[in-house]
Amino acid sequence: MMNLKNRNLNLPIAIISIAIPLAVAILFVLPKPDLEVGFDVKLMPFFHAVLNSATAVLLVASLYFIKNGHRKAHKWANLTAVGLSVIFLLSYVTYHFLTESTKFGDMDHNGIVDATEVAAVGGIRYMYYFLLLTHIVLAVVIVPMVLFSLLRAFQDDNARHRKIARITWPIWFYVAITGVIVYIMIQPYY
Template sequence: MGMTEAEKKYKNIIWILSILIPLAVAALFVINLRKMGYDVQPLSFLPPIYASINGLTAVLLVWAVSAVKKGNTSLHETLIKVCMACSSLFLLMYVAYHMTSDSTPYGGEGFIRYVYYFILFTHIVLSIAIIPFVLFTFVRGIAGAYERHKKLARITYPMWLYVAVTGVIVYLMISPYYNH
């Protein structure tokens, strides 16, 4: 079966977002409002909030999959929409924090340092890769292309869950090194 009209309609938007979002986040490594001379307060209160949003997203994803396996597609759809809203809110807070705050170097030593950087690296790579997967999976579900939605969701779900969970782990590992 070919693409639905909704998939055709949103395909270009999904690919544009899949490129622009990672580029915007990458720009954070060179754009810092405070370093550019703007008088803004660092939003240092945001990391525990957006880490909690990642944790909530993970719980909601598991619940959404459980709901659809039990045949409750309405609850599944609602939970996935909330997950997407949470991920969007996370992204906005992450961008706001990094535009107003200095980067925090990880201070752990020895083997745990390698563990941290492995988790961080895989989290970053999959957080980029997951964008088109989530969006195409969502559009397929909303468009009623359920078999194709289900097939893609089998790939999307574990990646999205991994990104949400490792977001919390990265925060917990680096939080002792934040300057408060």
């Protein structure tokens, strides 16, 4: 692996941190291609929830490891969590490239949530949209935070790594957990 000790990677991290949400946003407005992918793409959100669950478990393990002085295990738990997050991102982008977004409360699966469906869902939709909104916003925010946390760790800048990791960990954990909760809440409408 290249020596990151004295490298300034602020610009590449900024570019990645802007490019990812921009690419995802563009996917939501592009027309969906008529492709046969050989499997039911409606299974992908479940896969995303599994990845988010595993990431949350790894983050808890990472915290446990560092609190108990197991630096190597801490490192591998975090690198595995990052790997799962990359797989999640690639799968998420693929899913939204291939399909229209599912609408919360769309009981008849026609792509429209009418007044009857809104009434049937009730006030739970406010909780769903709150969780979804905070999940999305913090998912954008967490990308540079994770990258800077990793960079500081690889640079052996432990003081700065700890400082940013104390903020990064709870946000990343929240994003992972809310990803699962949002999936559970919208799953009946796929």
